[in-house]
Every structure is written in C-alpha cells, then in structure tokens.
Amino acid sequence: MTTTTTKIKYQPAGQFEDTRFEKIHNIVFSSSVEASICVAQEIAELIRAKQKENKHCILGLATGSSPIKVYEELVRMHKEESLSFSNVVTFNLDEYYPMDKSSVHSYYYFMHQHLFNHIDIQPKNINIPNGTVSIDELHQYCIDYDLKIKEYGGLDFQLLGIGRTGHIGFNEPGSHYNSGTRSITLDHLTRVDAAPSFLGIDNVPKKAITMGIGTVKKAKRIVLLAWGHNKASIVKETIEGEITSEVPATYLQEHENTTFILNDEAAQDLTRLNTPWLVGPCIWTEELTSKAIIWLCKLTKKSILKLTDKDYNNHGMSSLLVQEGSAYDINIKMFNKLQHTITGWPGGKPNADDSSRPERANPVKKRVLIFSPHPDDDVISMGGTFDRLVEQGHEVHVAYQTSGNIAVSDYEALKYAEVVKDVNSGSVNIDVIIEKLKSKEDDVEDALEVRKLKGLIRKRESLAATRFIGVPDENVHFLNLPFYETGTIKKNPLGKTDIDIVVSLIKSIQPHQIYAAGDLADPHGTHKVCLDAIFAALEILKPEKYMDDCWVWLYRGAWHEWDIHQIDMAVPMSPDQVLRKRKAIFFHQSQKDGVMFQGNDTREFWVRAEERNNETAQKYHQLGLADYAALEAFKRYYY
Incomplete structure (x- = not known):
C-alpha cells in the first residue's frame, strides 16, 4: 500500500519510484x-x-x-x-x-x-x-x-x-x-x-x-x-x-x-537503493555487483567461492548470472578483487609487481601526509597503518587540523593547571586559569587562556604518541584551523583561511600519499569540515604537476567503518601491532576515560577501534579470505 502524495516541484526526474516496500x-x-x-x-x-x-x-x-x-x-x-x-x-x-x-x-x-x-x-x-x-x-x-x-x-x-x-x-x-x-x-x-x-x-x-x-x-x-x-x-x-x-x-x-x-x-x-535487485531489474555495475555478492554471502552464510547458481537465482540475482556467465566465474572474479585489496605494504611494496596491488611500488620511499581532524584520530583510525608506514621507511608527516581543545574536560584541564602550578612552570598565568575553571558556569564558553591550556594538553599528548611511533617532531604539524577555535561546540563555517592553511602544507610537503578522515558520521561535524577543507585544497592544487603522483586514501574512525564492498585497501595487523596501536591511543590520556563526545557508543575509543578492526578482519575471513587479527580499511578518493 502506498499513500497518495503531492509530487513536489523539485523532484529530480525519475529519482522516486513507488515500490511495494515504501509507504512514504x-x-x-x-x-x-x-x-x-x-x-x-x-x-x-x-x-x-x-x-x-x-x-x-x-x-x-x-x-x-x-x-x-x-x-x-x-x-x-x-x-x-x-x-x-x-x-x-x-x-x-x-x-x-x-x-x-x-x-x-x-x-x-x-x-x-x-x-x-x-x-x-x-x-x-x-x-x-x-x-x-x-x-x-x-x-x-x-x-x-x-x-x-x-x-x-x-x-x-x-x-x-x-x-x-x-x-x-x-x-x-x-x-x-x-x-x-x-x-x-x-x-x-x-x-x-x-x-x-x-x-x-x-x-x-x-x-x-x-x-x-x-x-x-x-x-x-x-x-x-x-x-x-x-x-x-x-x-x-x-x-x-x-x-x-x-x-x-x-x-x-x-x-x-x-x-x-x-x-x-x-x-x-x-530497499530500492540498498538491494535494488529485490525490487526489479537493475544495471549491474562493478560496485553494485560487489555489494550484492557480499550481501548474498551474509544471507546464505557462505564464503564467496561456495556460492552456487541456485543461490544467485533464488535471491533476485539471476540477471547477474546471465551477464557474467556462471556462479563460478562471478565468484572467482570477486574473490580475486577482495584478495587484491589486502596488503601489508600500505606505501607500496618495493621492487614488486604492483598491477594487482592497491598501492604503487614506486617511488620506494614516499612522502606521506596523514591528516587528523582531532589530535587522536590518526592513531584511533589508522594507528596500525601509520606504524607500518614509519617502519617501512617512508617520510611520514602528520597534520592535526584542529586543537581539539573542547574535548578536554574542565576537571582534566584543572588537574594539569594545578600540576603546572606545583612545579612553578609555564609562560601563562596559571592562577588565572585555575580561577576561571573553578568559577566557570554552564553555557559560558572557555576563556582564551583555558582554551590554550586545553589545546596544549592535546598537543603534548599527540607528540607523545607520534614519538612512540617514530615520527620526528619536525614532521608533526599543528594547523589549528580557525573555524574550530570558537571555544564552543558550535563552529564557524569553513573559510578561505582554513583552506589556505591546508593548501600551504600540501605545497610544502608535495606528498605521494595523503590519508584523510572520511568519517562523516562524526556527531559534531568537525570531521566533515576538515575533509571539506582538504577536498577544496585538492581542487586548487590539482593543476600542479606533483599532484599527478599524489594518491588520496580515506579512512574511517571512531564513528563508522567502510562497508566491505567499498574497501580499496585493507592493511592487516598482527596481535603485536594491535597492542602497539592501543599503546599509541593511550598517550591521549585526556580522551581515554569518560570522553565527552563519544556519540551513541559508550565504549572507550581504543576498545571500539580494536573491535571494529577485528570485525573487519572477521568479515574478510567469513568471505573465505585469510584469518587476520585485525584489518584497517581505506577507500581511494579520486580528485
């Protein structure tokens, strides 16, 4: 049953079709x-x-x-x-x-x-x-x-x-x-x-x-x-x-x-968008085919290579069989596609055939720029890959796009301020900061001195983590994009100054790889603004010759993971590497317990990161691929 509705003037042609599933x-x-x-x-x-x-x-x-x-x-x-x-x-x-x-x-x-x-x-x-x-x-x-x-x-x-x-x-x-x-x-x-x-x-x-x-x-x-x-x-x-x-x-x-x-x-x-083959005839693009096969594996509880013609025919995918020939042919093609996303060399494997690998073999040593919206997204979302890139000899730079100061609680800031006072150190007036924190009322934005302290806490935690991984301090860049620095949850719109800062950094490094947070489910929107700044910068820099050699990889972090059919590169982690990633996250002590912006997931960031990486590995294994302890997933962005 479908309700009668007024077709509004701005309806894109052919975009809405009543189906037996939809009632609004x-x-x-x-x-x-x-x-x-x-x-x-x-x-x-x-x-x-x-x-x-x-x-x-x-x-x-x-x-x-x-x-x-x-x-x-x-x-x-x-x-x-x-x-x-x-x-x-x-x-x-x-x-x-x-x-x-x-x-x-x-x-x-x-x-x-x-x-x-x-x-x-x-x-x-x-x-x-x-x-x-x-x-x-x-x-x-x-x-x-x-x-x-x-x-x-x-x-x-x-x-x-x-x-x-x-x-x-x-x-x-x-x-x-x-x-x-x-x-x-x-x-x-x-x-x-x-x-x-x-x-x-x-x-x-x-x-x-x-x-x-x-x-x-x-x-x-x-x-x-x-x-x-x-x-x-x-x-x-x-x-x-x-x-x-x-x-x-x-x-x-x-x-x-x-x-x-x-x-x-x-x-x-x-249903018409997620599983259109259940609604009616559809055009079997490469992406839709991948999505459908993974869906079918989950539904039938079979690995890819065990799917049969009957499985395809019984679940609305007979037209895919007609197009591809047989379940055997489809299965092999899909298995190889997923197998080729897995690599232990996120910067490319030197002196190797890279025709079926997600990354290029050359140059052997790449300049890598990891953008992190907050001062912990890098290690939470791609800590294992980060560690692997450093270990394999690439020149890795990290850019923290915002200070992250609003995510530091008042009691955490007060603790640090009192420690600074006790050791009689610091160039800011600690007594003023302590007084402002103790007398702060609800609905009042942080004073500039307090924001500086909270930003400094996040900065020093980030440097501790990057040093642990092995990145030189001179390769760590704190951008402090102006859109973020309001002292409140509400941020300013992305501005030209924000974009110019990102453009300037990319120009100075001329990276072969850029990693950026594609996690648009961030509940307070900072990830999206940071990503928009990068995309805008890429459009500006696209004519530059060195950008021809720059590949962009999007990771997802604390809020959402790529679906298996969307993944272009999956980097496996051993149990030891999982522990190293956990230690790197632990350096962000102000965010470890009782984090202020965890959304609807009450787990600590390190727990959800480990469980998400383990879940991705399990999904790959259930599809018939190797059994890894954890996998970090990336999607390539073409600009």
Whole structure:
C-alpha cells in the first residue's frame, strides 16, 4: 500500500519510484545542501503565494542540525531576493523543560540565532514553547498552544527532523497517534544524542514540551529532513515498516502530503537503493555487483567461492548470472578483487609487481601526509597503518587540523593547571586559569587562556604518541584551523583561511600519499569540515604537476567503518601491532576515560577501534579470505 502524495516541484526526474516496500514519498539528493535549498524554495513559494492572497502563512518549524541550511537559505533569500516574512506566523515543535530562553541550549536561542534575528518576522508572530512555565500551569499552557494553532487555521507547512528513536518533535516511542502538545520525558537515546552540545549527558534536561503527533498530522504539508549514516536505519524503518507507536514517525504514513527529503547516506538502507535487485531489474555495475555478492554471502552464510547458481537465482540475482556467465566465474572474479585489496605494504611494496596491488611500488620511499581532524584520530583510525608506514621507511608527516581543545574536560584541564602550578612552570598565568575553571558556569564558553591550556594538553599528548611511533617532531604539524577555535561546540563555517592553511602544507610537503578522515558520521561535524577543507585544497592544487603522483586514501574512525564492498585497501595487523596501536591511543590520556563526545557508543575509543578492526578482519575471513587479527580499511578518493 502506498499513500497518495503531492509530487513536489523539485523532484529530480525519475529519482522516486513507488515500490511495494515504501509507504512514504521520499526524494534522495546527493547533497544535503542542495536538498536544503530546494526545501527553502518551497517554503518561500508558499510565503509569496499567501502574500498574494493577503493571508498569513503558518509555518511549523524544527530545530537541530538538519534544518540549519534551510534557515540559512531563507535568510539569504530575505537579504538578496526581498523575501518578506511579514505575513509569517511560526510555531516551533518543542523546547526542553525546564529551560530558560536565554540559555544557549534553548530552542528559543537556536531559532533566533539561525533565523529570526536575520529576517523581518514580527516578534508577536513567533511562537516557541515556554520552557519556564510553572508546572501548575503547564497542562493548560499546552492546550492553549494547540488552540492558538487552530485559531490561525492550522499549519500550512510543517518542517520536521527525525531522531534515532524515530521521534518527531519530542514525541518519543509510545506516543499516541492522536496526542496533542504536552510535556514528555525524553528517551535516554535522545539525551545521549544531545549530550555533546550540553557537555555531558548529566546536563541534558530529562523533560521537554512538544507538539503532539495529532498536532503535527493536522498540518496541510509536511516535509521531513534526514541527513547522514546515523539516520539510515530509522529512515528505512519509518518508510518501509509497519505503523507503530514504538517508531512515532511511522504515523506519517497516514498523512497524504508528506515528503521525506534525504541525502544519499540517510537513504542508503532503503530497499530500492540498498538491494535494488529485490525490487526489479537493475544495471549491474562493478560496485553494485560487489555489494550484492557480499550481501548474498551474509544471507546464505557462505564464503564467496561456495556460492552456487541456485543461490544467485533464488535471491533476485539471476540477471547477474546471465551477464557474467556462471556462479563460478562471478565468484572467482570477486574473490580475486577482495584478495587484491589486502596488503601489508600500505606505501607500496618495493621492487614488486604492483598491477594487482592497491598501492604503487614506486617511488620506494614516499612522502606521506596523514591528516587528523582531532589530535587522536590518526592513531584511533589508522594507528596500525601509520606504524607500518614509519617502519617501512617512508617520510611520514602528520597534520592535526584542529586543537581539539573542547574535548578536554574542565576537571582534566584543572588537574594539569594545578600540576603546572606545583612545579612553578609555564609562560601563562596559571592562577588565572585555575580561577576561571573553578568559577566557570554552564553555557559560558572557555576563556582564551583555558582554551590554550586545553589545546596544549592535546598537543603534548599527540607528540607523545607520534614519538612512540617514530615520527620526528619536525614532521608533526599543528594547523589549528580557525573555524574550530570558537571555544564552543558550535563552529564557524569553513573559510578561505582554513583552506589556505591546508593548501600551504600540501605545497610544502608535495606528498605521494595523503590519508584523510572520511568519517562523516562524526556527531559534531568537525570531521566533515576538515575533509571539506582538504577536498577544496585538492581542487586548487590539482593543476600542479606533483599532484599527478599524489594518491588520496580515506579512512574511517571512531564513528563508522567502510562497508566491505567499498574497501580499496585493507592493511592487516598482527596481535603485536594491535597492542602497539592501543599503546599509541593511550598517550591521549585526556580522551581515554569518560570522553565527552563519544556519540551513541559508550565504549572507550581504543576498545571500539580494536573491535571494529577485528570485525573487519572477521568479515574478510567469513568471505573465505585469510584469518587476520585485525584489518584497517581505506577507500581511494579520486580528485
């Protein structure tokens, strides 16, 4: 059963096809920025249409990271295209409770920072749940909030995000399909996701005020945004699963004018994209073939070379047999492809035939530049490969793109400051730092002196780790990209100065290899900005002759791993090398225990890194390849 939906104007031609699996209209974009601009354009058209009719435009608005680019585009259209919000009335979905509107954590603060302070909306037309209303008045306040929406004739347009529990607004699992605006207790997972911006889960409120499912469903038009790998699983469950209160977003299947706007990563688990051979005829590209064979191995619990014609025919892959000839031919081809990704020589094996190896044999000694977004991503994500590159005689440079200072807790900084004071050393005023740390209040950004100390902690930990691996201090570069140095969780946009710093370093080293973090599931976004800086620098430097010999390898780290079919190079580690990697990670003592930004994974970084590397090795072994203790995985990037 498929709901009837309004086909929106910015639907890419042929990109959405109803299938027997999907119950909500959705559109997939390669870029969340492009998608956000299109959503903003739809909102703008609605505002202008209402203005022509001399009517109010009633918007339901969301917070969180997903709609930020939508708001940026609306602000741009106001400033550059004379889009007026004089007829707009807004109702926000939710607010933490209790929460003062002046707090940087409040949605009142968020909305004014990202939208309201920059447009001509009338303040009286802004409605955001009041996080300071008394408990005695809260029930009636929520009733009145719904009544006010009704008095305006209901919501013309409702913008939504989706949480990993499937919540919309703060309608957590168990919410009733007919619920109205009310107070609610937040799910633990929701609070875990919010913890980074609150500097720890203990600081996240346990309650909130939220529009109800019934309130949201009365909107004439609903658009839900979802970006990134972390949303893929819940997006699939919402679009393809049964309606259930355990996944409140599934109630949107009953709304006849809802569209989910997704980027590639958020849509990747949808059946038509993840396993299109189960939906209908497909074009068997090399990547899709690899993905399908690995999927089939997992489903049948067989290694590659044991797959039969019957296995392919019984699981929607008969057309692949027709194209390739037989299971035997397909299996051998795939086995060899995976076998050739494995190498103990990540810098290339000297004086060897490199025709079937992931890296070139020449030059024998390469200049290698490892970019690390934070001062520990290098050893967490590719510590074994890092160690191997140094051991095999390559000239290895490491560039720490940010200071990582916000990831140092106050108590860790205080400990170091007091140690410095005890030994009467240091060029900064330690007494000032200690006083600022002891008197620091919530919502206050770190003072410059404190940021310097925290950055220094991360710097010295990094040097201890690189010395352990064997990299000379002069080959370790601390870039301190300006976008990061705000003293708060919220960072500045990537700027020309950031890119110029990366360009200058690459120019000075002229590397044969660049390693960079392709881990875009980083919960606070720093990895993505750092990667964007590298990609921008590569575009600038591409005409340079020395760049013809520069290969770029992307690693993934603490948050996500490459799928097996995506891996172009897999570097095995012996048990001894696993221990060396663990020791290198341990030098980052301020991040070892109780790390502040661990996302939804409560394991320590070294544990999750080891288990992830072991899991990759196990997957290779289950496919019929050699049994290694651990594997680090890389994907080549072509610029």
